[in-house]
Amino acid sequence: MKRMLLALLVAVTLLAAACGDSSGSSGTQTGAETGAGDSGTEAPASPEPTEAMAAGAQCTPGQTDGDLNLYNWSEYIDPELITKFEDQLGVKVTEDFFPSNEDMFARVSNGNPGFDVVVPSDYMVAIMIEENLLLPLTRDAIPNLGNLAPEFRSGLPFDPEGAYSVAYQWGTTGIGVNLDNVGEDFDESWGLIFDPEMASQFKGKISLLDDPRETMGAALKYLGYSLNTTNLDELAEARDVLAAAVDNVAAFDSDQFEDLLVGGEVDIAHGYSGDFFAAFDGASTDDYDAYEHFYYFVPKEGGTRWVDNMAILADAPHPCTAHAFINFILDAENGAALTNFNFYASPNQAAEEFIDPEILEDPSIYPTPETLAKLEFIEDTGDFEINYQDYFTQAKG
Amino acid sequence: MPIDTEPALAIAEPTGARPLSDLEAGDEKARSRLGLLLALPGIVYLTVFFVIPLGFVVVTSFATRTRTGRTAYESWNTDAYSKIISSDLIRTVAWRSLGLGIITTLICLALAFPLSYFISTRKPVVRNLLLIGVMIPFWSNFLVRTYAWRVLLDSNGLGTRLLGALGLGDGRILFTQKAVVLGMVYGFLPFMVLPLYAALERIDWSLVEASRDLYASGWGAFRRVVWPLSRPGVIAGSILVFVPSFGAYITPALLGGGKDPLLGSYIVGQFLQARNWPLGSALSVVVLVVMLAGTIVYFRTGGRTL
Incomplete structure (x- = not known):
């Protein structure tokens, strides 16, 4: 046994050396910016101007420089769109999927395994820009940028100039309810989950997202605070509200909340807009309209609004094909095909004439301006993220 | 991460060794060399898929979380262990x-x-x-x-x-x-x-x-x-x-x-x-x-x- 431990120790020591090596080589891989991966740790690195010189950024509209490697969320693009792009540009598309921003970040932050286009959410775009992981866009190569609604062209908090990212789809986080069991006449409020009196009527019939920022954020919104708060007292208050609600909660679930709702396991589910609609749609048949039995809303106190964005990795092997892909998605008809497929709102204004009217007129997919005003993007809070994680864990049990 | 991996079944064998005859003892060296050779694929496999990943886990535990949540392998410390002890x-x-x-x-x-x-x-x-x-x-x-x-x-x-x-x-x-x-x-x-x-x-x-x-x-x-x-x-x-x-x-x-x-x-x-x-x-x-x-x-x- 002793000898085995010794062998283990030796192996670990060897590894420490090997590891130093590999992080060094990934540093060189991460691009032209000399050692930014190394020095960027202490001081918040500002986007390096030198990066604009990265080779391959000189692209013209429709130009391709090889096959496309797309790293996207699953079920997020109509497979027919991929085929259409392949036929149109004569390239092959290889898709890979990630289940969360964190998974994607982990995969690309220590050396890009070969992806061209990634689809990070808002706060992750900001992080990736700070980490010099994204290639500045060559705007001339994306003439369809003009199709974007003005609010998505500039002024988004995570990439104010739209220099690195182009909005792909957006949606909200709110509550899905079973109207048969909750009734038609309820207050569209986070109180359904967090008000002890209201929630206790649905004991064991409530699911919450298993996500510290979303779920702590919901409790913060219920209390009237910003969901990006970095005030520990406010966070503690939200934790206590959540802890008191846990008794009524059946499950913390980020993957199957929509199935739990439609399957009747819960009557109130916290989750993402598009997932609910996809489930409602899937449950509907010729003589059963799930929309009459289920309903999604953004609580009156406000909630999360999120945007997923297309971005090109700084060391993408095929930057021009990547630009061509972004331009392709921004096409009016293609943008509409996305929304008709995944039930998330499109940032593409020109696409609206091709989007199913039912989707376009549904205020739970395209919220009213009053609702929009109460929504917030999740922003990275830096070191404070750890408090969200710990307080969330404390509240859960 | 030692999570839910189904452990290989190791059933304890009795260790009562049979006494070796002189003839067998003579073959001992060649036999141990053969044993090593036969064990080599297993050793290589365990090194690549167990020891090396485990080494990365150990190394990462002494690294630093940057403000953005990247793992910085440049500044080493035992902060994570201090937190475990005090939390x-x-x-x-x-x-x-x-x-x-x-x-x-x-x-x-x-x-x-x-x-x-x-x-x-x-x-x-x-x-x-x-x-x-x-x-x-x-x-x-x-x-x-x-x-x-x-x-x-x-x-x-x-x-x-x-x-x-x-x-x-x-x-x-x-x-x-x-x-x-x-x-x-x-x-x-x-x-x-x-x-x-x-x-x-x-x-x-x-x-x-x-x-x-x-x-x-x-x-x-x-x-x-x-x-x-x-x-x-x-x-x-x-x-x-x-x-x-x-x-x-x-x-x-x-x-x-x-x-x-x-x-x-x-x-x-x-x-x-x-x-x-x-x-x-x-x-x-x-x-x-x-x-x-x-x-x-x-x-x-x-x-x-x-």
């Missing part, structure tokens, strides 16, 4: 995991001992059929089987209705601690049955007869003869069940609804939510070291009475 939250979560691990192990032992006894006292043909029965669930994926429990235990599930009819539960079992324990016992029971069977099968039953001849009661014969002889199996089985149930992640997440966080889910959260790899790694290392130390102590104390 009340981690202590709470660890005690809870320990409790669940012990409960799972005890229930498995209580269920597996009579079962193994039964199997080992059958005719060889029946014995093999029963053993195959124990192992059949292994032929399908653990995750798939856990999802199957979700269906069985939900509000309208067969399992829920069955347990309700037996008066063992009212309403949905899914998303309760009962469901977690049930799922874990189900998943890990074979790890207890197989080593116990191996130990019981080797027992010389004439010893039991002898003890009865010497006026031992049935209980006395069990306590003084069968139990001590089955100890190696009990120890091996308990370790094989306790280790994965202590770090379990999938079963509590799917069947327990993610309430009452355990070490496994806390570690996963550090990697996939807080982007705090150093803390997640450090906690994995601590769990590993504690388990290893516990196992060594357990084997040593058990070994004396074997």
Whole structure:
């Protein structure tokens, strides 16, 4: 046994050396910016101007420089769109999927395994820009940028100039309810989950997202605070509200909340807009309209609004094909095909004439301006993220 | 991350070495060289897929989480370990995991001992059929089987209705601690049955007869003869069940609804939510070291009475 431990120790020591090596080589891989991966740790690195010189950024509209490697969320693009792009540009598309921003970040932050286009959410775009992981866009190569609604062209908090990212789809986080069991006449409020009196009527019939920022954020919104708060007292208050609600909660679930709702396991589910609609749609048949039995809303106190964005990795092997892909998605008809497929709102204004009217007129997919005003993007809070994680864990049990 | 990986079945073999003849001793060197050669693929495999990844975990545990949540392999420190020592939250979560691990192990032992006894006292043909029965669930994926429990235990599930009819539960079992324990016992029971069977099968039953001849009661014969002889199996089985149930992640997440966080889910959260790899790694290392130390102590104390 002793000898085995010794062998283990030796192996670990060897590894420490090997590891130093590999992080060094990934540093060189991460691009032209000399050692930014190394020095960027202490001081918040500002986007390096030198990066604009990265080779391959000189692209013209429709130009391709090889096959496309797309790293996207699953079920997020109509497979027919991929085929259409392949036929149109004569390239092959290889898709890979990630289940969360964190998974994607982990995969690309220590050396890009070969992806061209990634689809990070808002706060992750900001992080990736700070980490010099994204290639500045060559705007001339994306003439369809003009199709974007003005609010998505500039002024988004995570990439104010739209220099690195182009909005792909957006949606909200709110509550899905079973109207048969909750009734038609309820207050569209986070109180359904967090008000002890209201929630206790649905004991064991409530699911919450298993996500510290979303779920702590919901409790913060219920209390009237910003969901990006970095005030520990406010966070503690939200934790206590959540802890008191846990008794009524059946499950913390980020993957199957929509199935739990439609399957009747819960009557109130916290989750993402598009997932609910996809489930409602899937449950509907010729003589059963799930929309009459289920309903999604953004609580009156406000909630999360999120945007997923297309971005090109700084060391993408095929930057021009990547630009061509972004331009392709921004096409009016293609943008509409996305929304008709995944039930998330499109940032593409020109696409609206091709989007199913039912989707376009549904205020739970395209919220009213009053609702929009109460929504917030999740922003990275830096070191404070750890408090969200710990307080969330404390509240859960 | 030592989570829910099904451990390889290691059944303790008796170490009574046969004395070597002179002729055999002469071949010893060549034989050991051949042994090394044959073991080489295994050694390479373990190095590449176990030792190296584990090394990365150890190295990461001394790295730093940057403000953006990247893991910086440039500045080394023991902050993660300090946090583990000082955190009340981690202590709470660890005690809870320990409790669940012990409960799972005890229930498995209580269920597996009579079962193994039964199997080992059958005719060889029946014995093999029963053993195959124990192992059949292994032929399908653990995750798939856990999802199957979700269906069985939900509000309208067969399992829920069955347990309700037996008066063992009212309403949905899914998303309760009962469901977690049930799922874990189900998943890990074979790890207890197989080593116990191996130990019981080797027992010389004439010893039991002898003890009865010497006026031992049935209980006395069990306590003084069968139990001590089955100890190696009990120890091996308990370790094989306790280790994965202590770090379990999938079963509590799917069947327990993610309430009452355990070490496994806390570690996963550090990697996939807080982007705090150093803390997640450090906690994995601590769990590993504690388990290893516990196992060594357990084997040593058990070994004396074997």
